[in-house]
Amino acid sequence: MPHLIAISGPSGSGKTTWISQFLKDQSTPQYYVCPGLGEISVDLARMGYRFPSVQVVPEAQLKTVLADLPEQATLYLEWGFHLDLGSPFLAELPWERVAVLPPDLAESDWHGWADRVILGNAVVAPANGCLPEIWCTPLTGQVFDPPSLDDLLIELTGGAYGQVCRMKGIFELPDGRAFYVDFVDGLPGREYTELAIPRWLSGRPDRFSGIEVAGYGLNREVIAQTLMDSALSDAALAQYQQHYQSLHPSEEAISV
Amino acid sequence: MKLAVMSCIHGNYEALNAVLSDIDAQKADQIYCLGDLVGYGPYPNAVVEMIRSLDIPTCQGCWDEDIVEGLNACDCSYPSQLAEKRGHLAHEWTNQAIHPEVREYLASLPMTLREGNLCFVHGSPNSQHEYLLPTMDGFAALERVLAAEADVLFCGHTHIPYLRELENGTLSVKVQQPGQSETHREFTAPLKRIINAGSVGEPRHGRPNATYVLYDTDSTQVTLREVPYDYEKTCAAIIEQGLPPIFAWRLARGMEFAERAEDAGHVCER
Numbered sequence: 001m002p003h004l005i006a007i008s009g010p011s012g013s014g015k016t017t018w019i020s021q022f023l024k025d026q027s028t029p030q031y032y033v034c035p036g037l038g039e040i041s042v043d044l045a046r047m048g049y050r051f052p053s054v055q056v057v058p059e060a061q062l063k064t065v066l067a068d069l070p071e072q073a074t075l076y077l078e079w080g081f082h083l084d085l086g087s088p089f090l091a092e093l094p095w096e097r098v099a100v101l102p103p104d105l106a107e108s109d110w111h112g113w114a115d116r117v118i119l120g121n122a123v124v125a126p127a128n129g130c131l132p133e134i135w136c137t138p139l140t141g142q143v144f145d146p147p148s149l150d151d152l153l154i155e156l157t158g159g160a161y162g163q164v165c166r167m168k169g170i171f172e173l174p175d176g177r178a179f180y181v182d183f184v185d186g187l188p189g190r191e192y193t194e195l196a197i198p199r200w201l202s203g204r205p206d207r208f209s210g211i212e213v214a215g216y217g218l219n220r221e222v223i224a225q226t227l228m229d230s231a232l233s234d235a236a237l238a239q240y241q242q243h244y245q246s247l248h249p250s251e252e253a254i255s256v
Numbered sequence: 257m258k259l260a261v262m263s264c265i266h267g268n269y270e271a272l273n274a275v276l277s278d279i280d281a282q283k284a285d286q287i288y289c290l291g292d293l294v295g296y297g298p299y300p301n302a303v304v305e306m307i308r309s310l311d312i313p314t315c316q317g318c319w320d321e322d323i324v325e326g327l328n329a330c331d332c333s334y335p336s337q338l339a340e341k342r343g344h345l346a347h348e349w350t351n352q353a354i355h356p357e358v359r360e361y362l363a364s365l366p367m368t369l370r371e372g373n374l375c376f377v378h379g380s381p382n383s384q385h386e387y388l389l390p391t392m393d394g395f396a397a398l399e400r401v402l403a404a405e406a407d408v409l410f411c412g413h414t415h416i417p418y419l420r421e422l423e424n425g426t427l428s429v430k431v432q433q434p435g436q437s438e439t440h441r442e443f444t445a446p447l448k449r450i451i452n453a454g455s456v457g458e459p460r461h462g463r464p465n466a467t468y469v470l471y472d473t474d475s476t477q478v479t480l481r482e483v484p485y486d487y488e489k490t491c492a493a494i495i496e497q498g499l500p501p502i503f504a505w506r507l508a509r510g511m512e513f514a515e516r517a518e519d520a521g522h523v524c525e526r
Contacts, residue, residue, distance in 0.1 A: 145336055145337040145338070147335050147336035147337075147338075147339075148336040148337045148338035148339070150336075151336055151338050151339065152338065155502065155505065155506075158509075160502055160505045160506075222501075222502075226338070226502075229337070229338050229341045230336075230337060230338050232337070236337075
């Protein structure tokens, strides 16, 4: 029988990190799904890039995949902080329930829900009934001016556009690389991780990039406008790509 | 004689008032201003009127020049595409807000001011747009001071105050001409100083406080002054006047509205 594991906890507690340690194992089929944010989420895309052997499952295909899981398979369901722990979907199947929680959190709905508790990052869990709002948008095809993106992320995570508890995104840069950027309020700095995927050096990248922000009082319109102000025009991108193509002629790069 | 030297007010009237009060308390005999009276901040006219009413000798900054000449600095003078867009918004707003007589006054400002062995510029003796950073190559820094034919060069533009001493610089020059033997010459330059006044209205040192410098011409003592003021009033005015609210957020953190270009030595070609 397939092993079904549902993982929940507050934003930034370390759910994805906890799951990642098991996804390196290629001896049995592994599946990963992260419902609640539409067809493709930052986590789903990142897991797909990071663990090519793992089957990442878009939300719409979850029921189909569940109905046809191989016997030896393990499916990890990352159940976001904003989703209902009492959902009938969770009640229908024999999930092993894991809560990744901050060490200081002694009592919560997650404690009552989970079969086992894993101690995660020391983030501040939201008070009951005071969950942060989530804003997300795909950025596929957008390539960012690096210093503009840096300014934008400093301002966004510093509270210029509302109080941000969590930010994660995948951003394309003009040298063809893509970066995963992660910020958790209460943990030091922002983490930048280069994704192990080929440089995209011809035209606009036709692979997922996007941003997810959790927080309070988010000024979505200004965040979106600032993102667009930081993205390169066709002409600027072409100029950059011409430059980088000459610097990396022998590297494997995606061209369309 | 005690001189007070200030720069980069950027339409921040609250900060200017606080600095003028501090200068008064420090009993300075003469004030010099190194330009950038306007740009980004909400009170460009009031700042210029105050400077004029006090008859403060002032040289022209890059923003003062752009308001007079039109925005024709090349895009390389901005550190990022985002900063460039914001800079253009600030330029358009200031261009609309400014009174004709203020524009005329800005147009009349000189590039440099002199007082004995002292020279006052906004960026460098070469350009209002050139940054004299404290990390600038020593030879280049000495060249800038020698070009100004001064012993002490006062500048602004970087928005971070500093004092740099170029002690007894020796320049060695080898000249090889066709058909002649190599000649070797040495020039010795006496102590030269570069004094950056920081910024009154748009600090970039991580705190919102205004900065300026005091210089005693008798003792040559330099004092960097940091002056707290009610920056929240300026932040509120930025928003009330319809300037981008992000300017207020950055001002409150001493982050400057738009940081300097990555290539700090870049000089716009017009």
